[in-house]
Amino acid sequence: MELGKAYKFFLDHIHGLMVINKAGNVVYMNRQCADYIKVDLVSSIGKYVTDVFPPSNMQNLLTGNKRVNSNFYFADGRMSFSMQVQLREGDAIVGVLEYDLIQDVDALEDFVAKYTKILAEERKTYREQLRNLRRTNYSIGDLIGSSPKMIELKNRIMQAATTNSTVVITGETGTGKELVAHSIHNLSARTFGNFIKINAAGFPESLAESEFFGYEEGAFTGAKKGGKKGKFELADAGTLFIDEINQMPLPLQPKILRALQEREIDRVGGGESVHIDVRIIAASNRDLAELVREGSFREDLFYRLNVLPICIPPLRERKEDLPELVMDKVVKLNLELGKNIIYVDDAVYGRLRDHDWPGNVRELHNAIEQAMNYAEGDTLRVEYFNLRIDNSRLDLSKLSSFENPIEAIKREAERKLINEILAMFDGNRSKTADYLKISRPLLYQKMARLGIKTVK
Numbered sequence: 001m002e003l004g005k006a007y008k009f010f011l012d013h014i015h016g017l018m019v020i021n022k023a024g025n026v027v028y029m030n031r032q033c034a035d036y037i038k039v040d041l042v043s044s045i046g047k048y049v050t051d052v053f054p055p056s057n058m059q060n061l062l063t064g065n066k067r068v069n070s071n072f073y074f075a076d077g078r079m080s081f082s083m084q085v086q087l088r089e090g091d092a093i094v095g096v097l098e099y100d101l102i103q104d105v106d107a108l109e110d111f112v113a114k115y116t117k118i119l120a121e122e123r124k125t126y127r128e129q130l131r132n133l134r135r136t137n138y139s140i141g142d143l144i145g146s147s148p149k150m151i152e153l154k155n156r157i158m159q160a161a162t163t164n165s166t167v168v169i170t171g172e173t174g175t176g177k178e179l180v181a182h183s184i185h186n187l188s189a190r191t192f193g194n195f196i197k198i199n200a201a202g203f204p205e206s207l208a209e210s211e212f213f214g215y216e217e218g219a220f221t222g223a224k225k226g227g228k229k230g231k232f233e234l235a236d237a238g239t240l241f242i243d244e245i246n247q248m249p250l251p252l253q254p255k256i257l258r259a260l261q262e263r264e265i266d267r268v269g270g271g272e273s274v275h276i277d278v279r280i281i282a283a284s285n286r287d288l289a290e291l292v293r294e295g296s297f298r299e300d301l302f303y304r305l306n307v308l309p310i311c312i313p314p315l316r317e318r319k320e321d322l323p324e325l326v327m328d329k330v331v332k333l334n335l336e337l338g339k340n341i342i343y344v345d346d347a348v349y350g351r352l353r354d355h356d357w358p359g360n361v362r363e364l365h366n367a368i369e370q371a372m373n374y375a376e377g378d379t380l381r382v383e384y385f386n387l388r389i390d391n392s393r394l395d396l397s398k399l400s401s402f403e404n405p406i407e408a409i410k411r412e413a414e415r416k417l418i419n420e421i422l423a424m425f426d427g428n429r430s431k432t433a434d435y436l437k438i439s440r441p442l443l444y445q446k447m448a449r450l451g452i453k454t455v456k
């Protein structure tokens with residue numbers, strides 16, 4: 001195709017293309033444009049733009065410093081979206097060119113839907129990054145409480161931070177094991193290295209090894225090209241936090257032991273061993289020594305790990321920390337929930353002291369958050385709290401005459417218990433099952449039977 005023809009051919013394919021000169025008269029319009037706005041192409045040339053197409057506003061760009069303008073307009077009842085561009089020769093405005101980006105609403109809806117999705121995904125990524133950032137920035141200052149037991153704990157943490165020895169943190173659920181692990185890492189010389197977390201109970205046995213140690217390319221079907229680093233390697237020069245180590249699959253235990261002893265790991269399907277420089281912090285909500293006696297944890301691994309044991313006391317053994325914990329949480333929630341609580345009724349502390357806190361600080365935080373949601377004014381009152389109270393009197397009126405009363409009461413008690421424990425763990429079912437000492441599938445069965453749903 002000869003060049004001039006080729007250019008015309010290209011121009012014909014731009015949607016809604018129209019050009020006016022500095023007087024506002026149409027000097028060029030392509031066929032597509034004329035058809036779209038339903039005007040006669042030949043007789044339009046030379047006429048003032050709004051005589052050709054009354055809704056036009058492209059002539060406004062003939063003056064002023066705005067060089068481009070985006071524009072919504074209606075043609076024949078269809079919404080369109082166009083770009084207008086000032087045509088300049090040197091500094092002089094010689095005309096305006098307009099072309100359409102979108103010629104009907106359907107396409108626009110498509111565009112908006114796609115864009116909204118991208119924005120939503122971006123927002124999600126940022127939120128996750130923010131959460132990770134906040135998580136890894138946990139430090140000893142976030143550990144609230146100045147009871148003698150907490151002071152002792154903080155001293156142990158500072159001691160642990162000065163060494164490279166392996167730490168085992170034990171404590172009931174919600175006592176702050178993860179917080180303590182972060183604090184040790186952040187106070188230690190490894191603070192500029194990575195803090196990598198892995199949950200020993202988080203993978204089926206078949207996957208656990210490659211999660212810990214990584215794998216080489218072609219190690220198994222579905223293995224990624226170039227292989228993949230395991231958590232040990234990712235934590236090189238940093239800290240590896242092994243959560244729920246009590247649930248580490250037995251067959252994996254000798255391999256972990258070797259990694260600790262030799263400071264070397266073998267990738268799955270791998271050639272050479274990789275040297276690693278990793279500090280291990282492990283956490284358990286069961287006493288590991290007891291598991292060794294039961295035979296579900298290797299004794300040699302236990303001794304390797306248990307160099308610096310740190311035991312976090314349950315909240316019920318340091319109730320003098322309650323006021324500090326409450327105030328700290330209240331201040332944070334004021335910001336999050338837009339409340340303005342300045343005082344806490346003495347009766348609240350009375351009630352909180354009466355409670356045993358099996359879910360420890362996590363349960364306390366949840367209880368305060370729930371109460372804060374009801375709270376009005378500047379004082380947190382006891383009636384906003386919905387703590388488990390011993391229901392020694394039964395409400396007999398609720399029993400249906402069709403059911404076996406004993407079964408009905410049992411079922412109701414079971415439902416309440418499961419609901420409460422779920423709430424205690426923010427809906428986390430595997431932790432709930434663990435706490436209730438039943439298997440996860442059995443918990444699912446019970447939830448289905450009792451009609452319990454969780455958000456997560």
Ligand SMILES: Nc1ncnc2c1ncn2[C@@H]1O[C@H](COP(=O)(O)OP(=O)(O)OP(=O)(O)O)[C@@H](O)[C@H]1O
Pocket residue numbers: 142143144145171172173174175176177178179180285361362365431
């Ligand atoms: N002393 C404390 N001061 C302030 N916040 C705390 C304290 N202890 C725990 N928390 C908070 O309680 C929640 C639970 O803590 P964390 O996740 O560390 O518990 P955990 O011992 O790992 O529990 P689990 O065994 O259930 O995993 C977190 O939100 C944590 O920030």
Ligand SMILES: [Mg+2]
Pocket residue numbers: 177178243
């Ligand atoms: Mg934890």
